[in-house]
Amino acid sequence: xxxxxxxxxxxxxxxxxxxxxxxxxxxxRSGYFNAxxxxxxxxxxxxxxxxxxxxxxxEDLLTSIFSWAMGEFMSRAKSEIPVIIDPxxxxxxxxxxHFSLIERERDVAIVFQIELRHxxxxxxxxxxxxxxxxxxxxREIVEAGQREGKFRSQLNPKLVAKVMFGIxxxxxxxxxxxxxxxxxxxxxDPMIDIFLNGVTTSNA
Amino acid sequence: xxxxxxxxxxxxxxxxxxxxxxxxxxxxRSGYFNAxxxxxxxxxxxxxxxxxxxxxxxEDLLTSIFSWAMGEFMSRAKSEIPVIIDPxxxxxxxxxxHFSLIERERDVAIVFQIELRHxxxxxxxxxxxxxxxxxxxxREIVEAGQREGKFRSQLNPKLVAKVMFGIxxxxxxxxxxxxxxxxxxxxxDPMIDIFLNGVTTSNA
Amino acid sequence: xxxxxxxxxxxxxxxxxxxxxxxxxxxxRSGYFNAxxxxxxxxxxxxxxxxxxxxxxxEDLLTSIFSWAMGEFMSRAKSEIPVIIDPxxxxxxxxxxHFSLIERERDVAIVFQIELRHxxxxxxxxxxxxxxxxxxxxREIVEAGQREGKFRSQLNPKLVAKVMFGIxxxxxxxxxxxxxxxxxxxxxDPMIDIFLNGVTTSNA
Amino acid sequence: xxxxxxxxxxxxxxxxxxxxxxxxxxxxRSGYFNAxxxxxxxxxxxxxxxxxxxxxxxEDLLTSIFSWAMGEFMSRAKSEIPVIIDPxxxxxxxxxxHFSLIERERDVAIVFQIELRHxxxxxxxxxxxxxxxxxxxxREIVEAGQREGKFRSQLNPKLVAKVMFGIxxxxxxxxxxxxxxxxxxxxxDPMIDIFLNGVTTSNA
DNA sequence: TATGAATGAGTTTTCATTCAT
DNA sequence: TATGAATGAAAACTCATTCAT
Numbered sequence: 001x002x003x004x005x006x007x008x009x010x011x012x013x014x015x016x017x018x019x020x021x022x023x024x025x026x027x028x029r030s031g032y033f034n035a036x037x038x039x040x041x042x043x044x045x046x047x048x049x050x051x052x053x054x055x056x057x058x059e060d061l062l063t064s065i066f067s068w069a070m071g072e073f074m075s076r077a078k079s080e081i082p083v084i085i086d087p088x089x090x091x092x093x094x095x096x097x098h099f100s101l102i103e104r105e106r107d108v109a110i111v112f113q114i115e116l117r118h119x120x121x122x123x124x125x126x127x128x129x130x131x132x133x134x135x136x137x138x139r140e141i142v143e144a145g146q147r148e149g150k151f152r153s154q155l156n157p158k159l160v161a162k163v164m165f166g167i168x169x170x171x172x173x174x175x176x177x178x179x180x181x182x183x184x185x186x187x188x189d190p191m192i193d194i195f196l197n198g199v200t201t202s203n204a
Numbered sequence: 205x206x207x208x209x210x211x212x213x214x215x216x217x218x219x220x221x222x223x224x225x226x227x228x229x230x231x232x233r234s235g236y237f238n239a240x241x242x243x244x245x246x247x248x249x250x251x252x253x254x255x256x257x258x259x260x261x262x263e264d265l266l267t268s269i270f271s272w273a274m275g276e277f278m279s280r281a282k283s284e285i286p287v288i289i290d291p292x293x294x295x296x297x298x299x300x301x302h303f304s305l306i307e308r309e310r311d312v313a314i315v316f317q318i319e320l321r322h323x324x325x326x327x328x329x330x331x332x333x334x335x336x337x338x339x340x341x342x343r344e345i346v347e348a349g350q351r352e353g354k355f356r357s358q359l360n361p362k363l364v365a366k367v368m369f370g371i372x373x374x375x376x377x378x379x380x381x382x383x384x385x386x387x388x389x390x391x392x393d394p395m396i397d398i399f400l401n402g403v404t405t406s407n408a
Numbered sequence: 409x410x411x412x413x414x415x416x417x418x419x420x421x422x423x424x425x426x427x428x429x430x431x432x433x434x435x436x437r438s439g440y441f442n443a444x445x446x447x448x449x450x451x452x453x454x455x456x457x458x459x460x461x462x463x464x465x466x467e468d469l470l471t472s473i474f475s476w477a478m479g480e481f482m483s484r485a486k487s488e489i490p491v492i493i494d495p496x497x498x499x500x501x502x503x504x505x506h507f508s509l510i511e512r513e514r515d516v517a518i519v520f521q522i523e524l525r526h527x528x529x530x531x532x533x534x535x536x537x538x539x540x541x542x543x544x545x546x547r548e549i550v551e552a553g554q555r556e557g558k559f560r561s562q563l564n565p566k567l568v569a570k571v572m573f574g575i576x577x578x579x580x581x582x583x584x585x586x587x588x589x590x591x592x593x594x595x596x597d598p599m600i601d602i603f604l605n606g607v608t609t610s611n612a
Numbered sequence: 613x614x615x616x617x618x619x620x621x622x623x624x625x626x627x628x629x630x631x632x633x634x635x636x637x638x639x640x641r642s643g644y645f646n647a648x649x650x651x652x653x654x655x656x657x658x659x660x661x662x663x664x665x666x667x668x669x670x671e672d673l674l675t676s677i678f679s680w681a682m683g684e685f686m687s688r689a690k691s692e693i694p695v696i697i698d699p700x701x702x703x704x705x706x707x708x709x710h711f712s713l714i715e716r717e718r719d720v721a722i723v724f725q726i727e728l729r730h731x732x733x734x735x736x737x738x739x740x741x742x743x744x745x746x747x748x749x750x751r752e753i754v755e756a757g758q759r760e761g762k763f764r765s766q767l768n769p770k771l772v773a774k775v776m777f778g779i780x781x782x783x784x785x786x787x788x789x790x791x792x793x794x795x796x797x798x799x800x801d802p803m804i805d806i807f808l809n810g811v812t813t814s815n816a
Numbered sequence: 817t818a819t820g821a822a823t824g825a826g827t828t829t830t831c832a833t834t835c836a837t
Numbered sequence: 838t839a840t841g842a843a844t845g846a847a848a849a850c851t852c853a854t855t856c857a858t
Contacts, residue, residue: 031322033237037853038820047819049855058853088404117321117377118235127381142403151403159394160403162378163371170370173321177331190363198402199346199355199364200292241828251844256829439730441645445832446841455840457834466832496812525729525785526643535789550811559811567802568811574782575775581729582774585739598771606810607754607763607772608700649849659823664850 016054019044020068021107023061028110032062032118066116069108070130073101077137087145092192094138095168099184102172113173135161167191220258223248224272225311227265232314236266236322270320273312274334277305281341291349296396298342299372303388306376317377339365371395424462427452428476429515431469436518440470440526474524477516478538481509485545495553500600502546503576507592510580521581543569575599628666631656632680633719635673640722644674644730678728681720682742685713689749699757704804706750707780711796714784725785747773779803 022044026035037058041048055061077097084090102109117123138161145151151160171191175184226248230239241262245252259265281301288294306313321327342365349355355364375395379388430452434443445466449456463469485505492498510517525531546569553559559568579599583592634656638647649670653660667673688709696702714721729735750773757763763772783803787796 033322036851041820048821048853049819050817052854053817114321114327117318118237121235123318123381127378145403149405152401152405155398155403156394159391160398162375163395163398166371166374166378167367168370169377170374171366173373174331174366174370177327187363190360191367194359194364194367194402195398196402196404197356198398198400199349199359200400201353201356240826252828253830253845254843257842262828441730444830456832457841458839460833461838522729522735525726526645529643531726531789535786553811557813560809560813563806563811564802567799568806570783570786571779571803571806574780574786575778577785578778578782579774581781582739582778585735595771598768599775602767602772602775602810603806604810604812605764606806606808607757607767608808609761609764648847660849661824661851662822665821670849 012054015046017068019046019051019054020061020065024065024105024107024111027062027065027115028107032111032115037061062111062116063122065108065111066126066130069101069105069112070134073097074130074133074137076101081137081141087141087148087150088192088196090141090144091138091164091195092188094141095164095188095192096185098168099172099188102175103184106176109172109176113169113176131165135165138164164195167195216258219250223250223255223258224265224269228269228309228311228315231266231269231319232311236315236319241265266315266319267326269312269315270330270334273305273309273316277301278334278337278341280305285341285345291345291352291354292396292400294345294348295342295368295399296392298345299368299392299396300389302372303376303392306379307388310380313376313380317373317380335369339369342368368399371399420462423454425476427454427459427462428469428473432473432513432515432519435470435473435523436515440519440523445469470519470524471530473516473519474534474538477509477513477520478542481505482538482541482545484509489545489549495549495556495558496600496604498549498552499546499572499603500596502549502572503596503600504593506576507580507596510583511592514584517580517584521577521584539573543573546572572603575603624666627658629680631658631663631666632673632677636677636717636719636723639674639677639727640719644723644727649673674723674728675734677720677723678738678742681713681717681724685709686742686745686749688713693749693753699753699760699762700804700808702753702756703750703776703807704800706753707776707800707804708797710780711784711800714787715796718788721784722788725781725788743777747777750776776807779807 019040023035023040026039026043029035030039037051038048040061041051044051051061055064077094080097081090081094084093102112116126135158139157142151142155142157142160146153146155146157171187172184175182223244227239227244230243230247233239234243241255242252244265245255248255255265259268281298284301285294285298288297306316320330339362343361346355346359346361346364350357350359350361375391376388379386427448431443431448434447434451437443438447445459446456448469449459452459459469463472485502488505489498489502492501510520524534543566547565550559550563550565550568554561554563554565579595580592583590631652635647635652638651638655641647642651649663650660652673653663656663663673667676689706692709693702693706696705714724728738747770751769754763754767754769754772758765758767758769783799784796787794
């Protein structure tokens with residue numbers, strides 16, 4: 001009985017993900033407000049009503065896409081970053097994880113970078129929960145770097161984290177909006193170079 | 205006759221701006237898609253139909269807010285930046301102008317940072333027109349700095365411009381979303397410090 | 409004073425007719441319900457509000473076009489028909505007058521044949537007033553013909569009048585709707601031939 | 613499975629017809645442009661939105677009423693007329709079919725005779741498709757009659773067909789507009805008498 | 817669980833008409 | 838008389854959501 005339930009759970013979870021991917025695709029193409037739930041259903045190959053067996057309503061689809069992607073990213077970050085010792089390499093790896101997720105899941109990325117920003121309500125919630133978590137990881141990297149004497153101690157770690165997020169998020173948005181698919185991951189090294197060393201010449 | 209016309213033109217332009225500010229306020233509060241045109245009209249103190257004497261439709265309101273703000277910013281940037289000689293100070297001034305506009309026109313800023321991003325169509329147009337113009341200004345600053353030996357010559361100026369925009373735009377978005385109104389302009393100096401000098405210690 | 413008034417009356421009446429012709433043109437092109445009063449005003453070369461100095465409202469424009477054209481036709485019919493002696497020629501002349509008016513004023517004819525039919529209310533009023541008048545003229549021709557032994561006495565004159573109107577009106581509608589401008593007046597003679605002599609061969 | 617589908621198809625088609633009849637009733641009473649879709653829905657006993665599951669839009673309702681009635685008439689005409697031998701009786705039967713349909717479906721007839729005429733666009737399409745079909749049937753009757761020596765050979769069959777249509781259509785319009793319900797079918801014989809024999813006495 | 821027909825609330829937009837100038 | 842900016846009522850249509858099967 002337990003096994004059977006777990007199988008059913010697996011099937012349920014699988015169909016949930018199918019719907020979620022369909023929603024990401026549809027939202028990415030048409031924009032959240034112009035997208036129709038029936039488009040999502042058709043794309044997922046199910047009936048309209050079935051969507052509501054897995055999600056509360058249309059908005060739940062949107063936020064679930066977000067939680068799903070954010071969860072994926074944060075769990076990878078939290079397992080991979082601590083293994084690395086050099087804080088400069090931690091930053092580089094963090095950026096690589098961020099960009100490679102964006103690049104791999106373009107539909108999700110469009111929703112993430114564009115559609116999710118529509119709602120002040122959502123963004124306010126986001127910035128106090130998920131984003132706080134994201135910034136915390138960065139902040140700890142910076143603080144560790146400062147303790148080790150690798151990063152300038154007079155810098156505000158919180159601010160550095162925000163700047164880093166701003167850069168990554170901004171570049172992701174630009175990549176999503178430009179049709180030419182220059183690899184995003186390839187831009188990590190030059191970007192990290194600026195972030196680590198600044199734009200000025202000698203620093204003497 | 206000429207004078208009379210100019211007065212009428214002035215009145216027309218004035219009312220247009222009243223409607224635009226009302227739209228910014230309403231869109232900022234409710235989000236573009238949830239906002240009703242009649243809310244905009246009521247906020248502007250006019251009848252619903254009057255909105256359509258000044259704007260083609262609801263979307264025209266949205267994009268007009270954008271053109272208006274962007275025009276204001278770019279004209280200030282293009283008149284003030286060339287006066288400054290040191291490229292590092294040019295960058296600082298650019299950031300100050302960006303942030304002070306955001307701070308002064310919070311409603312417009314919310315529309316700008318959040319609502320306008322909803323439409324892939326719009327964003328694609330934006331990134332090939334206005335944004336290109338914006339990035340061009342930054343790029344020229346960087347190139348000038350490189351010619352003068354102030355900025356590292358091996359950096360890709362286009363990339364540096366994108367990174368700078370990413371930082372400014374990202375910080376603006378964060379400020380807009382956080383209700384606590386820490387001054388945004390006050391963050392210019394520490395941010396520019398990182399951008400100019402990097403986060404690493406000696407750079408030796 | 410009297411003369412001056414009469415001149416002003418003339419100017420007033422003239423402008424009324426300009427507006428009426430503009431309305432006929434616009435209604436003919438777009439259909440009454442899709443036509444805008446401001447289109448009529450622009451076509452007449454006046455301001456929107458001015459229309460309302462000459463006509464009660466939009467519907468008044470429509471019915472005035474009708475009265476104008478119908479009045480023109482009926483006055484010609486009533487002055488020309490009595491002069492003719494042979495009732496068969498009276499019928500022919502009647503048809504010629506009807507068709508030549510249609511042909512000369514195509515815009516008015518379109519309104520007359522198509523747009524005016526939209527309103528049951530109007531058509532009911534029409535069929536008990538103007539149409540009754542029109543049918544009366546025909547009926548008197550038929551009755552005269554019967555008295556003179558030219559038309560079969562067993563025919564119901566009222567019915568004959570209706571049939572005649574049906575033919576004229578139907579052919580007018582068809583002409584208006586077919587773009588090829590075969591002359592409508594040219595069809596009078598063959599049509600009258602059928603009406604007078606029937607379609608069957610010998611009548612023996 | 614096949615049976616079940618056919619039942620569902622039947623239900624669908626049945627509901628379509630209910631809506632169509634409701635639309636005819638409402639359009640007949642208020643006129644197409646003044647009629648509200650919600651009136652049609654209420655008359656049909658369904659929700660407003662349901663109308664749009666069966667018809668593209670309001671205009672689709674109008675033209676569908678037409679196709680429905682015209683199809684009904686033409687199929688009866690094409691099956692019944694060929695059976696009759698005497699061309700004079702063919703004409704009489706054709707007129708009877710036309711008038712009895714009008715009389716039986718008064719709402720549809722009003723839409724047909726009045727409302728459908730509003731749109732030049734529609735009427736132009738009508739006169740080149742359905743009407744052409746209708747006239748063709750009449751024309752063939754006349755040509756057959758001429759070959760058999762029953763109808764005068766010098767008459768233009770196309771013109772005779774148009775005249776016949778003009779009479780039938782005109783009388784139908786008049787009947788629809790006059791509230792007194794003198795039977796329309798009863799007028800067939802005297803009308804056909806005129807059409808066959810003309811109004812003049814001897815034809816000698 | 818899955819379906820999809822039915823619902824009906826909700827909003828943009830148009831345009832006839834008014835009225836201060 | 839003439840103007841034309843402003844009004845605001847009114848309706849077609851969409852689509853998220855429900856629920857009987």
